[in-house]
Amino acid sequence: MTKFEIRGVRADVLIGADERQEILKGVDLTIDSGQTHAIMGPNGSGKSTLAYAIAGHPKYEITAGEVLLDGENVLEMSVDERARAGLFLAMQYPVEVPGVSMSNFLRSSVTAVRGEAPKLRQFSKELQGTMKDLSIEASFAARGVNEGFSGGEKKRHEILQLELLKPKMAILDETDSGLDVDALKVVSEGINRAKANSDVGIMLITHYTRILNYVKPDFVHVFADGRIAESGGPELADRLENEGYERFVKAGAEQ
Amino acid sequence: MAGPNLGVKEHSHGGELPISKLDVHGSFDVDAFPVPTGREEEWRFTPLRRLRGLHDGRDIKDGVVSVEVTAPEGVTHETAASGDPRLGTTFLPTDRVSALAFRDFGTFGGATVVTVAKDAQVAEPAYIKVTGENQGDAYGHILVRAEAHSKATVVLEYAGEAVYADNVEFIVEDGAELTVISLQDWGRDAVHVGHHYTKVGRDARFKSFVITLGGDLVRMSPKVGYTAPGGDAELHGLYFTGDGQHHEHRSLIDHNVSHTRSRVEYKGALSGEGAHGVWIGDVIIGEGTEGTDSYEYNRNLALTDGTRVDSVPNLEIFTGEVEGAGHASASGRLDEIHLFYLRSRGIPEDEARRLVIRGYFAELIGRIDVPELRERIMAEVEEKLAEHE
Numbered sequence: 001m002t003k004f005e006i007r008g009v010r011a012d013v014l015i016g017a018d019e020r021q022e023i024l025k026g027v028d029l030t031i032d033s034g035q036t037h038a039i040m041g042p043n044g045s046g047k048s049t050l051a052y053a054i055a056g057h058p059k060y061e062i063t064a065g066e067v068l069l070d071g072e073n074v075l076e077m078s079v080d081e082r083a084r085a086g087l088f089l090a091m092q093y094p095v096e097v098p099g100v101s102m103s104n105f106l107r108s109s110v111t112a113v114r115g116e117a118p119k120l121r122q123f124s125k126e127l128q129g130t131m132k133d134l135s136i137e138a139s140f141a142a143r144g145v146n147e148g149f150s151g152g153e154k155k156r157h158e159i160l161q162l163e164l165l166k167p168k169m170a171i172l173d174e175t176d177s178g179l180d181v182d183a184l185k186v187v188s189e190g191i192n193r194a195k196a197n198s199d200v201g202i203m204l205i206t207h208y209t210r211i212l213n214y215v216k217p218d219f220v221h222v223f224a225d226g227r228i229a230e231s232g233g234p235e236l237a238d239r240l241e242n243e244g245y246e247r248f249v250k251a252g253a254e255q
Numbered sequence: 256m257a258g259p260n261l262g263v264k265e266h267s268h269g270g271e272l273p274i275s276k277l278d279v280h281g282s283f284d285v286d287a288f289p290v291p292t293g294r295e296e297e298w299r300f301t302p303l304r305r306l307r308g309l310h311d312g313r314d315i316k317d318g319v320v321s322v323e324v325t326a327p328e329g330v331t332h333e334t335a336a337s338g339d340p341r342l343g344t345t346f347l348p349t350d351r352v353s354a355l356a357f358r359d360f361g362t363f364g365g366a367t368v369v370t371v372a373k374d375a376q377v378a379e380p381a382y383i384k385v386t387g388e389n390q391g392d393a394y395g396h397i398l399v400r401a402e403a404h405s406k407a408t409v410v411l412e413y414a415g416e417a418v419y420a421d422n423v424e425f426i427v428e429d430g431a432e433l434t435v436i437s438l439q440d441w442g443r444d445a446v447h448v449g450h451h452y453t454k455v456g457r458d459a460r461f462k463s464f465v466i467t468l469g470g471d472l473v474r475m476s477p478k479v480g481y482t483a484p485g486g487d488a489e490l491h492g493l494y495f496t497g498d499g500q501h502h503e504h505r506s507l508i509d510h511n512v513s514h515t516r517s518r519v520e521y522k523g524a525l526s527g528e529g530a531h532g533v534w535i536g537d538v539i540i541g542e543g544t545e546g547t548d549s550y551e552y553n554r555n556l557a558l559t560d561g562t563r564v565d566s567v568p569n570l571e572i573f574t575g576e577v578e579g580a581g582h583a584s585a586s587g588r589l590d591e592i593h594l595f596y597l598r599s600r601g602i603p604e605d606e607a608r609r610l611v612i613r614g615y616f617a618e619l620i621g622r623i624d625v626p627e628l629r630e631r632i633m634a635e636v637e638e639k640l641a642e643h644e
């Protein structure tokens with residue numbers, strides 16, 4: 001049983017040497033293990049900022065509040081410690097790291113997170129199997145990390161990492177964007193496998209209800225102007241799909 | 256870092272030829288070149304003091320250098336004395352050191368001539384190993400000729416201690432394919448000023464890898480010209496410059512005939528106090544030519560404080576009929592976003608750094624198709640990396 005708590009988090013984006021801008025204006029959210037929380041909200045409202053700030057991206061700084069994973073303050077940990085503590089972020093725009101082969105990267109990553117090097121034969125079997133499940137061709141293992149991958153291929157590889165690293169808490173930032181119908185299904189199945197095989201809690205950032213037809217959320221939150229503006233059950237997603245965010249954007253502007 | 260010099264001139268009509276300032280007139284006469292003072296454009300990045308007199312041409316020839324050739328079937332080798340008419344056909348020395356080396360190499364056992372027979376398709380690489388026995392002045396000359404429609408790989412390997420200057424000629428005859436790997440693996444005190452003069456024939460392909468890891472001061476000037484249309488030259492370079500080392504690479508591609516292609520890609524890493532990397536990439540697209548396709552690229556990675564990089568692309572175009580001509584140069588530190596991505600997957604910072612740096616080199620080293628060499632170069636890079644961890 002894991003508890004992931006975001007309490008009163010405020011964060012700035014670091015723009016230049018002395019330039020910064022507050023994006024998160026007090027975010028509160030608690031996710032228990034096994035739960036799936038969908039976060040929906042207009043462009044630029046700060047969803048990715050929340051995801052990156054929690055992961056420890058160097059361009060963002062949390063100025064107030066705390067983020068707890070089973071009571072431990074994640075913000076006091078380095079980026080890699082956070083991941084080893086069980087936090088995972090599937091990025092909206094996964095990073096290309098030229099020259100570092102995917103297989104080498106995955107082996108290093110799995111070794112670090114599991115605390116010991118997996119047996120080579122066992123690992124390559126696990127890797128091949130998971131790649132196959134996600135309809136990723138075996139040849140990708142020899143390519144540079146995300147190097148020259150299409151948008152959809154990058155997203156599949158983020159889910160590949162989710163499945164291999166088995167985190168306690170996963171933030172999936174628009175993993176569904178840019179996927180065709182088939183890919184969306186493959187990726188959703190990957191997320192559902194991760195859910196079935198572990199007690200992972202999921203924060204699913206998305207603009208569309210179509211992924212929510214595959215990955216059923218327990219809660220839906222509206223994110224607007226750097227905070228959670230409304231929370232509800234799965235029915236809230238349908239309402240947002242019909243009505244849009246107008247009501248929240250206006251509310252934000254009036255303040 | 257200096258910006259690019261872009262000299263773009265109109266097609267001339269009045270009969271006067273546009274003169275490229277990159278195309279310096281050469282000479283075999285040492286005295287045609289005054290002793291450099293360090294103020295000359297071509298010497299201003301080189302710490303002359305550390306050349307140990309190589310540039311002024313004192314009459315000291317106290318070095319001992321051995322040249323050893325291992326040639327597979329299809330490749331022959333011999334020694335040629337100074338004055339052999341086959342030598343010096345591809346170039347006129349464009350600086351004093353090159354002229355000096357050509358004048359004096361005879362004192363050091365003559366030139367090494369390596370020939371790839373016409374039509375021979377040689378899979379095994381030929382090795383030319385130059386080893387300096389002591390820190391003394393020595394000169395050398397090598398001629399590699401790939402006869403028409405042959406295909407071969409030649410590995411040039413420099414090791415030991417010396418104060419060394421040489422000229423290496425590569426003749427790639429029509430339809431031939433020559434790959435050269437020049438590995439400057441000198442001991443820590445060596446000084447080496449080397450020139451590569453390449454002539455690429457009709458539909459011929461030349462590919463070079465200039466890998467500089469050792470020495471105190473290494474200055475390499477690979478020059479490429481074409482003798483007929485359809486020639487293709489790829490120059491790959493890699494340097495890992497450690498504490499106090501000076502590694503300088505000055506490429507010149509002269510697109511003097513139509514429908515020729517060139518790619519120059521040099522990558523360096525610098526680590527430690529006083530590490531100095533210089534890259535000068537000159538490209539001339541000659542008057543009256545058409546269909547030239549050229550691109551050059553230099554990237555530098557500063558791994559610690561106290562390093563210095565000078566990276567200067569020079570592109571001179573004397574025609575409007577260019578298919579493509581571009582350049583890029585970037586110098587900086589490890590990309591923190593790369594590190595963030597790896598670390599966000601649990602990989603500790605020092606390991607993430609190692610992975611990214613290795614990846615940076617592996618990209619280029621991976622293109623060398625001699626596995627034994629690939630592994631050796633990677634191992635030496637690892638060794639140098641370990642010095643700063």
Ligand SMILES: Nc1ncnc2c1ncn2[C@@H]1O[C@H](COP(=O)(O)OP(=O)(O)OP(=O)(O)O)[C@@H](O)[C@H]1O
Nearest residue numbers: 013014015023041042043044045046047048049050
């Ligand atoms: N480097 C930066 N410089 C300036 N502003 C930035 C920078 N990075 C982010 N921002 C701003 O922060 C705000 C929040 O961006 P964020 O990416 O978190 O939004 P989002 O909710 O994820 O939007 P989307 O739905 O489009 O992905 C935006 O207004 C954005 O322009």
Ligand SMILES: [Mg+2]
Nearest residue numbers: 047048049092
């Ligand atoms: Mg976003």
